[in-house]
Amino acid sequence: MNLFKSFMPVDFSLQGFLGAHVEIERKYLLKSLPPNVFDLGGRTIEQGWLPGKMGRKRLRRTVRGDVECFTQTVKWGKGLRRLEFEKDLSRERFFRLWPLTEGSRVRKRRYPISDGQYTWELDEFLDRDLYLAEIEFPSLGANIEVPKWLEPHIVREVTDEEGFTNMSLAF
DSSP: OOHHHHHOOOOGGGTTGGGEEEEEEEEEEESSOOGGGGGGOOEEEEEEEOSOSSSOEEEEEEEETTEEEEEEEEEEOOTTEEEEEEEEOOHHHHHHHGGGGTTSEEEEEEEEEEETTEEEEEEEESSSSOEEEEEEOSOTTOOOOOOTTTGGGEEEEOTTOGGGSHHHHHO
């Protein structure tokens, strides 16, 4: 039994505390990507998880052209709504920690596509045959419909399927 989960429920009232925010997101399994996304160029993302049991820390390196960004993130919660803490890392700190993520990594190409007031993020995994789409929205009551251009590519929604979290895919 995970004692942390038993005694430490996710407290969404912590939004804004120590840089935390509530992430509300839906995720979809895709059979393919729309062909026009490759024209967008996208960005390459490498993610790895540091060893630990409580609040697994994710390291992320994002590359677009000559620009690199490095972050460390901790997420609590599952499914549609999660609490997220994120901070920037220096390049040096990232590469000092990165070897600790060996055996728990994913690599993907992300294509952000604006659709109205929201941005869909389409992920092409580079280390396996997998495509996912994510959409983040501001509140649980927000009404977001799958756009017509994406509908033919969707297999099903996988928001609540643990096996489709990036952390699960990394192990």
